[in-house]
Amino acid sequence: MDPDSVKSTLSYLAFGNVMAATARDYQKDLLAQEKAQSSASANEEVGLDELMDDPELEKLHADRIAALKKEAEKRESMKRQGHGEYREITEGDFLG
Numbered sequence: 001m002d003p004d005s006v007k008s009t010l011s012y013l014a015f016g017n018v019m020a021a022t023a024r025d026y027q028k029d030l031l032a033q034e035k036a037q038s039s040a041s042a043n044e045e046v047g048l049d050e051l052m053d054d055p056e057l058e059k060l061h062a063d064r065i066a067a068l069k070k071e072a073e074k075r076e077s078m079k080r081q082g083h084g085e086y087r088e089i090t091e092g093d094f095l096g
Contacts, residue, residue: 051057
């Protein structure tokens with residue numbers, strides 16, 4: 001076996017392994033860039049003007065306002081019935 005031939009073959013194999021690793025790294029970089037670009041486009045900022053005329057947002061807002069009004073009316077009703085004043089019960093209340 002010729003030492004130069006073995007050395008050449010090993011060098012060729014090592015070069016092939018380096019090229020394969022480089023290609024894998026390059027592919028990983030490309031995939032990472034594509035992923036970053038797609039997530040950046042998915043996270044684009046929405047302007048306030050676009051939200052102002054959104055019927056879905058207006059419905060959510062109206063539903064929330066109605067729920068808050070209902071809660072306030074319930075509290076007022078309970079208060080008129082004498083349930084408005086509560087105090088915290090402490091251990092001292094039981095020890096007398």
